[in-house]
Amino acid sequence: MDIRFLTTFIEVANTRHFGKAAENLYLTQSAVSARIKLLEEYFHSTLFIRQRNSIQLTQSGEKLLPYAQQLCSTLNEAKQELQIQSSEYVVCGATQLASELILPSTLKALHADFPDWSVKAEVLTLDSLSRQLHERVTDLAFSTEPLKSEEVNSQILLEKPLALYRVGDAQAEVSASDFVAIDFGSKARDILLTLYPQLRDAKLRTNSLTLALNNLYAEGGIAVLPEDAFVHLPAQTPITKIQSLENISLKVYLHTMKQVRRVGLQGLIDGISSINPA
Structure with a gap:
């Protein structure tokens, strides 16, 4: 049971x-x-x-x-x-977008700066991430949305402006038939639909930035992307900024419990905070 x-x-x-x-x-x-x-x-x-x-x-x-x-x-x-007897391990959990944006660099830094620690990393939904953090199954939680809990410390590790881009041959019309919708949260979606109500529909919806970029590279299209998204596309890929989304940015948060009970874990948390400054 x-x-x-x-x-x-x-x-x-x-x-x-x-x-x-x-x-x-x-x-x-x-x-x-x-x-x-x-x-x-x-x-x-x-x-x-x-x-x-x-x-x-x-x-x-x-x-x-x-x-x-x-x-x-x-x-x-x-x-x-x-x-306490076997404290040299850490469990990292992340939502899909956060795992793509922050986990690779975080894991690299963990292995370099804390070589004695064993690391487990997994991709979770936001609800599962919050539950496992509170149950202390997960030690470090990463997400692109804040967690509303008085028991949790949250800090921004990464913040990038968002803009609407076209990948591929430039076209004048902004059409839903070319739109790849990435889930950056309701606020970004509301602002985009205020500017472009025709984008209520999309040819593809996903919570994966990697999947979206692969589709855009293969088929072309338009999408809301971080302003440095071109570095994730193959060289010479034509990409054009259509419009910046004012007052909207992509944030990645690190969440940890306020009361840290594990031996040595607080030092690792402090290390991660300095490795990935906001």
């Missing part, structure tokens, strides 16, 4: 509310409900009485709660103890 089912059960028992438990655990309410259902199937017993404005523990739920709390506490203590 997944230990996270028990932590979800404890959170629902504490909040007496599926929605609040989901918010505290950085999960959807349906995910919380699914975990509780699986837990009830595992124990062959109903754990909560679900009423319209009240969620109460059943007698079985009351009996399970102290065991769940004790088990979770013991496992967390064991995890921390093992991490």
Whole structure:
């Protein structure tokens, strides 16, 4: 059985509310409900009485709660103890765009400046990134969007202006049939649509800058890109700036928990901050 089912059960028992438990655990309410259902199937017993404005523990739920709390506490203590004894590793998580923009240089710097550390890196959705950071599964989190949490320190590692470009033969018309839409966030999209409402549609939508650039190089087209995007295209590729997007930039954030419990991790975080100045 997944230990996270028990932590979800404890959170629902504490909040007496599926929605609040989901918010505290950085999960959807349906995910919380699914975990509780699986837990009830595992124990062959109903754990909560679900009423319209009240969620109460059943007698079985009351009996399970102290065991769940004790088990979770013991496992967390064991995890921390093992991490203290084997602290020379770091787990990096990043959203798709952030992984393409910052992870290669960050990993290179980590290997050069912290050669004794083993590194694990993976690409995650923003929700998974936030959840794993709060669960301390991930040590360093990188994203192009801020995380709204009082428990997290966030800093900008990279910031680049955005502009609308045409790759390939210059044409006068800005058309949706040539548009490659990269997900730079709702603010960039709203400003672009104010300037070019015809770009509400696109021939390709993606959260990958690499995929977008490959498509633009192969087929030509228009896209919102960082202002140094030409360096990522093969030499001699024709690229023309159509218009800068005022007051909009692409940002990459580094997120870490405010309370760092791992031995040596704070020094590594400080090192990453200096390696990639904003």
